[in-house]
Amino acid sequence: RRERRWxxxxxxxxxxxxxxxxxxxxxxxxxxxxxxxRVTAKASLARLGGAPVAAGGAAEVIGGSKLRLDVRNLPLTTGYYEVWLIDPDDTTRMMAMGNLSSAALSGAADVVLPLPPGADLNRYRLVDVSAEAYDGDAAHSGKSLLRGTLTN
Structure with missing residues (x-):
């Protein structure tokens, strides 16, 4: 019995x-x-004149180093879509951020583009999505489809 007690x-x-x-x-x-x-800034991307009525999206600055975009219902194009940061006080001042992938155009969200080191988002606070042609011209085409202002 003693052995079982322990x-x-x-x-x-x-x-x-x-x-x-x-x-x-x-x-x-x-x-x-x-x-x-951490999301440091956000923008709602509203459609501009040349975009379909259902087009729209959102942009977020993530950790101050990445721009995440969710773009919906852009029309099919023979060119491509470019993302820009623009100075609203002087719209001739802009930075090309990169192209939207075909996945973004088919409805997939979360296209992430790197921000250039030292990008001044207080100055370049307009997010713009433009339709571009494969014409060898790196300048903005003037065909903006979506645009929104980054706010903290």
Whole structure:
């Protein structure tokens, strides 16, 4: 009988240790997750004259280093769509950010483009999506379809 009295407390202690270890591992998994990237500015992209009525989208600056776009219902084109940051006080001052992929045009969200280091988003706060032709001219075509102003 004496030998059996110690078995139950030892089993209980072992079970408690297993539960403590499992709880610690679970808590660490939830607390060690990196924080989601911080959105530092947003813009709602409204359609301009040449875009279909259903066209629209949104832009977010992520962590100050990336521009995430969700663009919907742009028309099919024989060219491509370019994303620009424009100075609203002098619309001749602009930075080309990159092209929208064909996935973005088919309805997929979250096209992410890198921002140039040191880009002044207080100055270049208009996000513009333009239709461009494959003509070798890197300048803005003047055919803006979507535009919105970044706000903090």
């Amino acid at each position: 078995v139950l407390p030892v089993l209980a202690a072992a079970a408690a240790a297993v539960l403590a270890i499992a709880g610690t591992v679970t808590v660490q998994r939830f607390t060690d997750r990196p924080a989601p990237p």
